[in-house]
Amino acid sequence: MSAVTEFVVELVRAANEVEKLGSFERRRLFERAVTTIRDMRETIGIPSLQAMPTRS
Structure with missing residues (x-):
């Protein structure tokens, strides 16, 4: 089992x-x-909330 599967x-x-x-x-x-x-999220390339620009 993968680490993700085990965790789930x-x-x-x-x-x-x-x-x-x-x-x-x-x-x-x-x-x-x-x-x-x-x-x-990092593995599949989804940016973290800190890296995302803020909306104005």
């Missing part, structure tokens, strides 16, 4: 059992989700 499986399992997760585990899972999504 873990995320779905955690979502199905969120009431069993402690606050640290929920926070860590959320941080991993943000990091994984950011890495995937």
Whole structure:
């Protein structure tokens, strides 16, 4: 399994059992989700929000 697939499986399992997760585990899972999504966006060439021009 790829790292992305493994992460998605873990995320779905955690979502199905969120009431069993402690606050640290929920926070860590959320941080991993943000990091994984950011890495995937960079890989396929979607610019980060910081790199995008602001609208006026």
